[in-house]
Amino acid sequence: MIWLSWRQFRGQAIVALVALGVTSAALITLGTTIRQDPYVRCTENCASLAAEFQDKWVNLLYFVDAGLLVLPVLIGIFWGAPLVAREWEAGTHRLVWNQSVTRARWLTVKLLVVGAGCVAVSSVFSLLLTWAASPYDEVAGDRFTRLLFGVRNLAPVGYAVFAFTLGACLGLLLRRTVRTMALAGLVLIVVQILVPTLLRPHYLTPENRAVPMTAEVVANLRFLGSDADISGLTVPGAMVVSTSRILGPSGGLVDLDRYHACVSRSPETAPACIAALGAHVDVAYHPASRYWLFQLLELALYLVAAALLATVSALRLRRGGQ
Known part of the structure; x- marks a missing residue:
């Protein structure tokens, strides 16, 4: 056979x-x-x-x-x-x-x-x-x-x-x-x-962490939505499972009026403007380990x-x- x-x-x-x-x-x-x-x-x-x-x-x-x-x-x-x-x-x-x-x-x-x-x-x-x-x-x-x-x-x-x-x-x-x-x-x-x-x-159950919205992070995103939703956030070496909307320093949703004012700026200045809001996103991810x-x-x-x-x-x- x-x-x-x-x-x-x-x-x-x-x-x-x-x-x-x-x-x-x-x-x-x-x-x-x-x-x-x-x-x-x-x-x-x-x-x-x-x-x-x-x-x-x-x-x-x-x-x-x-x-x-x-x-x-x-x-x-x-x-x-x-x-x-x-x-x-x-x-x-x-x-x-x-x-x-x-x-x-x-x-x-x-x-x-x-x-x-x-x-x-x-x-x-x-x-x-x-x-x-x-x-x-x-x-x-x-x-x-x-x-x-x-x-x-x-x-x-x-x-x-x-x-x-x-x-x-x-x-x-x-x-x-x-x-x-x-x-x-x-x-x-x-x-x-x-x-x-x-x-x-x-x-496995993903781990969670808060990622600050620095100018570099914002510049590398694929999408910034008008309701502070994003896509394309990466964590070096990790598998990102999900991300929250952009949150303010207090943990609630970022101030949308200030956020909209930043998004309406030119692509060169918008990342720094969003970073100045002290914003972050909560990320569920699997670490490189x-x-x-x-x-x-x-x-x-x-x-x-x-x-x-x-x-x-x-x-x-x-x-x-x-």
């Missing part, structure tokens, strides 16, 4: 190996080039170089991050979805079952063989990207943000295993390859949206979900017909 599963998978594996080789070479080149930047070799008075360093690499690294974010979806569509559905469409599963191979063994071997490939590919991609981007991540302090958390270290491996198992499970239920690929892609995109926004912020714990929790979440999907597939196969 192992040899047969490999024979059926070898075409996809060859394509993956070629893509992995090309991408690995590109990531190694990227990481080496980043490490040759003047900022990385700077030892003192590096603030201006740090800002230039971030501006230089941020867009390219976000583009590469998007590539790893798409990888599990591609695995679910092109590796997971056809794994069982294609067998059903071609009727080749009957040939295997008639040769004393049980249904459970047939499914288990297929999941393990291709699943091992998923782990290998996603691990190499994640390892190389994490290494290549580490000088930038150290400066930016944003690897715990919702966008980057899922494309560094352990989380991408768990998501790849889940994506593959989901595709295989849907293929067993639908038994049509194209239909399964479409549904798997849709579900995985939804999961990519829901996990960072609804689940990840609540793995929780990063690796959250990585392990997310890996466990995806692996448990994958195990449940594999169990559902096994039960469905046992009860299903030919």
Whole structure:
């Protein structure tokens, strides 16, 4: 069964190996080039170089991050979805079952063989990207943000295993390859949206702190609302879960008349004006010290979900017909 599963998978594996080789070479080149930047070799008075360093690499690294974010979806569509559905469409599963191979063994071997490939590919991609981007991540302090958390270290491996198992499970239920690929892609995109926004912020109870509205903080916000609501506040190295409206020194809502007068000023003078109000916001956040714990929790979440999907597939196969 192992040899047969490999024979059926070898075409996809060859394509993956070629893509992995090309991408690995590109990531190694990227990481080496980043490490040759003047900022990385700077030892003192590096603030201006740090800002230039971030501006230089941020867009390219976000583009590469998007590539790893798409990888599990591609695995679910092109590796997971056809794994069982294609067998059903071609009727080749009957040939295997008639040769004393049980249904459970047939499914288990297929999941393990291709699943091992998923782990290998996603691990190499994640390892190389994490290494290549580490000088930038150290400066930016944003690897715990919702966008980057899922494309560094352990989380991408768990998501790849889940994506593959989901595709295989849907293929067993639908038994049509194209239909399964479409549904798997849709579900995985939804999961990519829901996990960072609804689940990840609540793995643990967030900590709380008051962040003063200094001129620098205000200038870096993405949005200042007329009712003193904001967005885009960051805490270095942390995952921000929520922020309050802008509060005054007494803890109540900031004086809106004075606040409106500041907001109506030019973008150059408004931050200093708001800072002069002595305002702050209450922030719920997960500190940087929780990063690796959250990585392990997310890996466990995806692996448990994958195990449940594999169990559902096994039960469905046992009860299903030919």
